[in-house]
Amino acid sequence: xxxxxxxxxxxxxxxxxxxxxxxxxxxxxxxxxxxxxxxxxxxxxxxxxxxxxxxxxxxxxxxxxxxxxxxxxxxxxxxxxxxxxxxxxxxxxxxxxxxxxxxxxxxxxxxxxxxxxxxxxxxxxxxxxxxxxxxxxxxxxxxxxxxxxxxxxxxxxxxxxxxxxxxxxxxxxxxxxxxxxxxxxxxxxxxxxxxxxxxxxxxxxxxxxxxxxxxxxxxxxxxxxxxxxxxxxxxxxxxxxxxxxxxxxxxxxxxxxxxxxxxxxxxxxxxxxxxxxxxxxxxxxxxxxxxxxxxxxxxxxxxxxxxxxxxxxxxxxxxxxxxxxxxxxxxxxxxxxxxxxxxxxxxxxxxxxxxxxxxxxxxxxxxxxxxxxxxxxxxxxxxxxxxxxxxxxxxxxxxxxxxxxxxxxxxxxxxxxxxxxxxxxxxxxxxxxxxxxxxxxxxxxxxxxxxxxxxxxxxxxxxxxxxxxxxxxxxxxxxxxxxxxxxxxxxxxxxxxxxxxxxxxxxxxxxxxxxxxxxxxxxxxxxxxxxxxxxxxxxxxxxxxxxxxxxxxxxxxxxxxxxxxxxxxxxxxxxxxxxxxxxxxxxxxxxxxxxxxxxxxxxxxxxxxxxxxxxxxxxxxxxxxxxxxxxxxxxxxxxxxxxxxxxxxxxxxxxxxxxxxxxxxxx
Amino acid sequence: xxxxxxxxxxxxxxxxxxxxxxxxxxxxxxxxxxxxxxxxxxxxxxxxxxxxxxxxxxxxxxxxxxxxxxxxxxxxxxxxxxxxxxxxxxxxxxxxxxxxxxxxxxxxxxxxxxxxxxxxxxxxxxxxxxxxxxxxxxxxxxxxxxxxxxxxxxxxxxxxxx
Numbered sequence: 001x002x003x004x005x006x007x008x009x010x011x012x013x014x015x016x017x018x019x020x021x022x023x024x025x026x027x028x029x030x031x032x033x034x035x036x037x038x039x040x041x042x043x044x045x046x047x048x049x050x051x052x053x054x055x056x057x058x059x060x061x062x063x064x065x066x067x068x069x070x071x072x073x074x075x076x077x078x079x080x081x082x083x084x085x086x087x088x089x090x091x092x093x094x095x096x097x098x099x100x101x102x103x104x105x106x107x108x109x110x111x112x113x114x115x116x117x118x119x120x121x122x123x124x125x126x127x128x129x130x131x132x133x134x135x136x137x138x139x140x141x142x143x144x145x146x147x148x149x150x151x152x153x154x155x156x157x158x159x160x161x162x163x164x165x166x167x168x169x170x171x172x173x174x175x176x177x178x179x180x181x182x183x184x185x186x187x188x189x190x191x192x193x194x195x196x197x198x199x200x201x202x203x204x205x206x207x208x209x210x211x212x213x214x215x216x217x218x219x220x221x222x223x224x225x226x227x228x229x230x231x232x233x234x235x236x237x238x239x240x241x242x243x244x245x246x247x248x249x250x251x252x253x254x255x256x257x258x259x260x261x262x263x264x265x266x267x268x269x270x271x272x273x274x275x276x277x278x279x280x281x282x283x284x285x286x287x288x289x290x291x292x293x294x295x296x297x298x299x300x301x302x303x304x305x306x307x308x309x310x311x312x313x314x315x316x317x318x319x320x321x322x323x324x325x326x327x328x329x330x331x332x333x334x335x336x337x338x339x340x341x342x343x344x345x346x347x348x349x350x351x352x353x354x355x356x357x358x359x360x361x362x363x364x365x366x367x368x369x370x371x372x373x374x375x376x377x378x379x380x381x382x383x384x385x386x387x388x389x390x391x392x393x394x395x396x397x398x399x400x401x402x403x404x405x406x407x408x409x410x411x412x413x414x415x416x417x418x419x420x421x422x423x424x425x426x427x428x429x430x431x432x433x434x435x436x437x438x439x440x441x442x443x444x445x446x447x448x449x450x451x452x453x454x455x456x457x458x459x460x461x462x463x464x465x466x467x468x469x470x471x472x473x474x475x476x477x478x479x480x481x482x483x484x485x486x487x488x489x490x491x492x493x494x495x496x497x498x499x500x501x502x503x504x505x506x507x508x509x510x511x512x513x514x515x516x517x518x519x520x521x522x523x524x525x526x527x528x529x530x531x532x533x534x535x536x537x538x539x540x541x542x543x544x545x546x547x548x549x550x551x552x553x554x555x556x557x558x559x560x561x562x563x564x565x566x567x568x569x570x571x572x573x574x575x576x577x578x579x580x581x582x583x584x585x586x587x588x589x590x591x592x593x594x595x596x597x598x599x600x601x602x603x604x605x606x607x608x609x610x611x612x613x614x615x616x617x618x619x620x621x622x623x624x625x626x627x628x629x630x631x632x633x634x635x636x637x638x639x640x641x642x643x644x645x646x647x648x649x650x651x652x653x654x655x656x657x658x659x660x661x662x663x664x665x666x667x
Numbered sequence: 668x669x670x671x672x673x674x675x676x677x678x679x680x681x682x683x684x685x686x687x688x689x690x691x692x693x694x695x696x697x698x699x700x701x702x703x704x705x706x707x708x709x710x711x712x713x714x715x716x717x718x719x720x721x722x723x724x725x726x727x728x729x730x731x732x733x734x735x736x737x738x739x740x741x742x743x744x745x746x747x748x749x750x751x752x753x754x755x756x757x758x759x760x761x762x763x764x765x766x767x768x769x770x771x772x773x774x775x776x777x778x779x780x781x782x783x784x785x786x787x788x789x790x791x792x793x794x795x796x797x798x799x800x801x802x803x804x805x806x807x808x809x810x811x812x813x814x815x816x817x818x819x820x821x822x823x824x825x826x827x828x829x
Contacts, residue, residue: 233727237727240722240727242721242722243722270800338800341800342800344797349797352793352796352797353793356786356789356790356793357786359785359789360782360785360786360789363781363785364781364782364785367777367778367781368778368781371769371775371777371778375774375775379774381763381774382762382763382764383763383764383766383769383770383775384716384722384763384764384765384766384767384769385767385769385778386714386716386722386724386767386768387713387724387767388713388714388767388768389767389768389769389778389779392768393779393781393782396782397782397786521693521694521695521698522695523695601694604696610694610695
């Protein structure tokens with residue numbers, strides 16, 4: 001009964017979404033308060049319906065109802081409860097339902113928190129959001145119904161891929177989805193603005209918290225996936241430029257550009273058309289990512305979702321989501337006159353450079369990901385585009401971006417004083433040189449690239465500090481007042497400094513862990529010791545271990561340094577009998593300065609085990625930096641200016657003066 | 668995320684490989700005694716694709732074919748081949764598909780030139796835009812209307828209070 005009700009709820013939600021995507025638009029055009037108000041009610045109704053529907057599916061997984069095809073195919077009674085629950089979205093149908101639920105969650109959040117917006121605009125945003133929901137519920141209902149029954153019901157399920165039975169990967173998809181789907185709201189804002197024909201600083205204020213939350217979640221989602229790869233794949237790698245990784249990286253890059261261009265719209269009423277385009281394309285990349293993963297078109301490792309019909313459906317959604325808004329854009333763009341004039345050397349100018357480089361990087365990653373596909377279609381040639389290509393093209397675009405970044409934050413709006421900014425940056429240059437020297441002398445394996453990586457990090461960190469000091473009025477007011485002024489800086493000032501520090505921290509992590517990694521591949525027996533970068537690792541014991549739904553051969557290692565015991569690590573080779581597959585669990589002891597990482601391999605004939613030992617210096621800094629960026633976005637969201645809501649429309653108009661707001665146009 | 672292991676778990680052939688071979692390459696018995704040669708072998712392996720795997724280099728893959736390819740690379744190096752000769756040897760066997768760094772030639776020119784093309788086109792766009800912005804600046808903005816001036820004063824007063 002429950003599955004049927006949940007299915008029915010989904011069908012009703014489809015009808016409600018149809019209403020939400022049409023009537024409020026008509027209401028906004030005719031200024032009909034009843035129809036306008038319908039948008040919020042519909043958004044709430046959908047959220048309630050989808051919460052029921054998705055909750056029901058989670059319930060069916062928890063109780064292992066194998067009369068449901070989807071549960072039968074992806075679950076097993078012996079799984080721990082956590083993985084029964086997370087198994088709900090460990091498959092195509094369930095993850096799609098999660099996607100739709102997050103869509104309605106954002107719709108309801110907008111209905112609840114969008115009070116500062118004019119009612120007509122809010123109705124239009126919700127209507128566009130409703131259209132996205134229509135498309136995705138249709139996709140679910142027509143190609144991927146998670147509630148399909150199986151008769152007769154089997155006694156036992158076929159289990160969940162063991163690699164997904166991991167805390168890191170269990171929560172990686174929901175975070176990614178909040179990011180992907182969060183960009184549907186910013187897409188809706190962009191399209192609604194095109195329908196109204198008006199983009200102004202208050203629009204930027206309304207949209208900004210949504211960009212921040214989507215970007216923050218996507219950042220965390222990608223970081224989580226990358227950390228998972230690091231500890232699960234067993235050789236310490238953390239980013240592989242795999243097409244599926246790139247699929248999540250594309251909206252992140254475009255979203256990062258969007259995050260920065262919105263600031264220009266908000267503060268200077270410029271870059272409007274470009275920002276609208278970015279908002280449309282960021283969501284386009286989210287859809288493209290879904291398409292690439294779900295269609296299996298790239299025959300990537302995620303191809304377990306291969307199904308051409310589904311791929312075509314998403315491609316259709318993608319085409320409509322891009323072509324419609326772009327036509328609207330072509331019609332409206334000429335009306336979006338910018339009002340703020342500025343010199344090339346200015347904060348605006350620096351942010352334009354930021355966008356230019358990020359857009360180029362997005363383009364390069366997109367082309368690199370799709371090029372083998374196109375080339376094979378056009379000429380039949382089969383080529384591979386792998387990490388060597390991306391490293392050779394992506395990094396040269398990031399270096400100038402990061403070099404310009406701190407200088408840009410120190411430039412004034414409208415007309416910057418480059419000399420003054422560079423003078424302030426001389427302190428950051430000292431930090432850069434100091435870090436480069438530290439890097440050069442810490443380890444004999446350091447190369448010029450290592451030193452440059454550290455210098456870049458010092459430059460960024462110094463810049464972030466100078467940014468705060470300058471905002472606090474260093475050199476313009478007395479030193480005694482500096483601490484008080486620092487404390488009273490708005491949250492967004494700290495957010496920017498923390499986010500940019502996060503970039504510096506990640507740069508250090510990447511540089512150090514790739515330059516200074518020590519790898520030892522060897523065979524060990526009981527009691528054998530092996531040195532890796534000053535640590536003494538002893539294989540103490542190997543024996544069978546029984547888990548809830550797996551059996552393993554587990555190696556126990558003692559890690560010592562200078563006779564002092566550091567940690568006892570275990571590394572398993574696990575076998576999951578239900579699924580008939582095996583995984584490797586690595587043993588890691590982590591601190592801020594280094595990871596010691598051990599992996600046990602197969603037994604060689606003579607009672608020895610293949611063992612891989614790694615010493616990865618500063619590797620956690622990679623994820624620490626991304627965490628700082630994600631937290632900074634949340635801090636920025638909590639900034640008073642957004643919390644109190646954007647100004648009333650009338651005042652916004654005045655604030656945007658002397659821009660002549662484009663005439664309100666009904667659709 | 669990359670689920671190279673997932674692939675192993677999913678493709679039966681690779682599943683078999685997992686049961687018998689190590690998870691990550693290379694194995695102790697493959698490693699060359701000469702550290703300089705071994706370092707070259709590792710660097711080369713990272714640029715060569717395991718042709719039965721999904722987007723995995725032979726240095727990362729535990730598949731039997733990857734092991735064979737690693738052995739091949741080391742055999743050629745020991746025989747005195749240069750890095751380029753080793754790559755050519757493998758390309759002759761497996762085609763350009765084996766190279767994770769695509770060759771630069773007519774059909775990949777667009778790919779390799781893409782950073783320059785994109786930055787170049789974007790740069791022209793930015794230049795045109797900035798020129799337009801400066802023209803705007805030449806024309807003085809219209810003076811504020813009394814209503815706008817009042818709104819501005821109110822905003823500034825708000826700001827100094829916060």
